[in-house]
Amino acid sequence: xxxxxxxxxxxxxxxxxxxxxxxxxxxxxxxxxxxxxxxxxxxxxxxxxxxxxxxxxxxxxxxxxxxxxxxxxxxxxxxxxxxxxxxxxxxxxxxxxxxxxxxxxxxxxxxxxxxxxxxxxxxxxxxxxxxxxxxxxxxxxxxxxxxxxxxxxxxxxxxxxxxxxxxxxxxxxxxxxxxxxxxxxxxxxxxxxxxxxxxxxxxxxxxxxxxxxxxxxxxxxxxxxxxxxxxxxxxxxxxxxxxxxxxxxxxxxxxxxxxxxxxxxxxxxxxxxxxxxxxxxxxxxxxxxxxxxxxxxxxxxxxxxxxxxxxxxxxxxxxxxxxxxxxxxxxxxxxxxxxxxxxxxxxxxxxxxxxxxxxxxxxxxxxxxxxxxxxxxxxxxxxxxxxxxxxxxxxxxxxxxxxxxxxxxxxxxxxxxxxxxxxxxxxxxxxxxxxxxxxxxxxxxxxxxxxxxxxxxxxxxxxxxxxxxxxxxxxxxxxxxxxxxxxxxxxxxxxxxxxxxxxxxxxxxxxxxxxxxxxxxxxxxxxxxxxxxxxxxxxxxxxxxxxxxxxxx
Numbered sequence: 058x059x060x061x062x063x064x065x066x067x068x069x070x071x072x073x074x075x076x077x078x079x080x081x082x083x084x085x086x087x088x089x090x091x092x093x094x095x096x097x098x099x100x101x102x103x104x105x106x107x108x109x110x111x112x113x114x115x116x117x118x119x120x121x122x123x124x125x126x127x128x129x130x131x132x133x134x135x136x137x138x139x140x141x142x143x144x145x146x147x148x149x150x151x152x153x154x155x156x157x158x159x160x161x162x163x164x165x166x167x168x169x170x171x172x173x174x175x176x177x178x179x180x181x182x183x184x185x186x187x188x189x190x191x192x193x194x195x196x197x198x199x200x201x202x203x204x205x206x207x208x209x210x211x212x213x214x215x216x217x218x219x220x221x222x223x224x225x226x227x228x229x230x231x232x233x234x235x236x237x238x239x240x241x242x243x244x245x246x247x248x249x250x251x252x253x254x255x256x257x258x259x260x261x262x263x264x265x266x267x268x269x270x271x272x273x274x275x276x277x278x279x280x281x282x283x284x285x286x287x288x289x290x291x292x293x294x295x296x297x298x299x300x301x302x303x304x305x306x307x308x309x310x311x312x313x314x315x316x317x318x319x320x321x322x323x324x325x326x327x328x329x330x331x332x333x334x335x336x337x338x339x340x341x342x343x344x345x346x347x348x349x350x351x352x353x354x355x356x357x358x359x360x361x362x363x364x365x366x367x368x369x370x371x372x373x374x375x376x377x378x379x380x381x382x383x384x385x386x387x388x389x390x391x392x393x394x395x396x397x398x399x400x401x402x403x404x405x406x407x408x409x410x411x412x413x414x415x416x417x418x419x420x421x422x423x424x425x426x427x428x429x430x431x432x433x434x435x436x437x438x439x440x441x442x443x444x445x446x447x448x449x450x451x452x453x454x455x456x457x458x459x460x461x462x463x464x465x466x467x468x469x470x471x472x473x474x475x476x477x478x479x480x481x482x483x484x485x486x487x488x489x490x491x492x493x494x495x496x497x498x499x500x501x502x503x504x505x506x507x508x509x510x511x512x513x514x515x516x517x518x519x520x521x522x523x524x525x526x527x528x529x530x531x532x533x534x535x536x537x538x539x540x541x542x543x544x545x546x547x548x549x550x551x552x553x554x555x556x557x558x559x560x561x562x563x564x565x566x567x568x569x570x571x572x573x574x575x576x577x578x579x580x581x582x583x584x585x586x587x588x589x590x591x592x593x594x595x596x597x598x599x600x601x602x603x604x605x606x607x608x609x610x
Contacts, residue, residue, distance in 0.1 A: 072446060092129055123188065195219065254448055305335040439483055466482060525538040557591070562587075
């Protein structure tokens with residue numbers, strides 16, 4: 058019998074950053090390699106990826122990376138994984154092309170080319186498992202679930218999915234294949250939980266298309282559509298409505314043209330005429346009622362693009378009277394306040410706003426009833442709720458109990474947990490490193506909690522810099538303290554505080570020089586401590602205090 062372990066390096070008790078490992082004997086199968094975008098408190102961080110130390114240490118055992126779809130939460134961390142773990146990458150045709158775009162943008166792995174296109178009929182035999190796939194419905198075409206066939210039953214990973222009975226070609230779930238997998242026997246199901254706490258029926262893509270059609274047909278001026286670039290289902294609906302009502306589409310936003318051109322080339326997006334797409338520099342050749350401006354980008358970026366349009370800082374577009382801004386992305390709970398502020402800015406700029414969520418419940422993830430249907434079809438012995446905050450994982454577990462699963466067969470993992478199959482089910486046996494790794498520019502992992510704390514202090518209370526020059530040999534002050542501040546107090550109204558701060562530093566340094574010992578770190582620490590206490594007593598604020606002590610010889 059095979060030795061089986063399941064580990065989540067990301068994607069549990071959080072949204073995004075999906076990366077799961079199935080270990081079968083000595084083989085490791087990597088299921089997705091995603092990232093997530095930073096929380097509000099992760100100041101200056103570009104993206105967050107899983108800790109991959111365990112994979113790097115065991116790189117010789119990794120059989121491959123198996124991708125479910127082309128969104129950043131499934132493929133975004135791939136370049137960082139491939140820097141140290143050069144293994145084959147498998148996915149559908151569109152997923153692989155989007156993965157290539159992501160990898161190409163990383164200078165360290167841009168020449169990597171060990172990609173393999175698979176589909177729902179593909180079956181790959183490895184030493185310790187047979188890997189096969191099944192078609193699922195998501196907001197991007199050619200999404201696939203993954204099956205690892207073992208001698209103890211199938212391990213099934215759904216990726217992001219939902220059920221939509223009216224899904225179009227390329228987005229349809231293969232229910233017959235699901236039933237076949239269930240008949241073969243499912244040992245463990247790793248299933249998407251991102252919408253598990255809702256039992257409200259999600260609108261079908263046909264209903265979404267009708268809603269968008271109605272909104273676009275009624276608009277009189279320019280329409281500015283905010284969407285996520287990789288939501289190709291929504292982008293297709295924009296193209297369809299534009300062709301129907303005689304409008305041209307202007308593509309703006311991060312990487313949207315690369316994604317759209319790739320999808321068109323692969324015939325995953327269809328347009329009636331190449332002239333339907335207009336470059337931003339040519340939009341002035343058309344009347345307002347002839348244009349749809351598609352502001353698309355990574356999660357959160359379309360909303361930021363709208364903000365720039367509203368205040369006149371966007372590269373191509375400034376919102377004006379008569380513009381309709383149509384937000385067709387579903388903002389996360391954390392972004393709702395941001396969206397509300399941007400709406401206000403748009404109205405101030407004389408535009409108007411409509412959100413697709415005002416009339417429809419829109420999601421790319423299965424609701425509670427869909428999840429129960431999936432479990433009834435597959436009849437898994439063990440369930441691992443994944444991809445979601447803790448409340449969503451718990452809701453998924455509750456749904457499983459409703460249909461008769463035993464609570465002891467349901468496992469809500471923490472990141473890094475090693476779950477080992479035994480005669481008593483899966484047992485928790487230790488863990489592996491699974492902390493967040495933050496990417497800031499070209500730096501990987503050198504932004505930690507201390508750096509984030511300092512950035513938070515700088516953003517809230519500013520910085521206070523003091524410069525003083527001493528003669529270490531003569532133990533005297535050569536040039537008295539000068540203070541500089543940014544983001545702390547308004548200098549013209551706080552001259553007394555600045556003068557008293559300088560006097561305090563002069564006294565602190567003089568007192569230290571009068572002692573016998575001398576240590577630069579100790580001297581700076583004394584200045585920082587005394588000045589920090591004084592500034593808090595005077596202002597009840599704690600700026601970042603930076604002492605600069607120079608030496609004259």
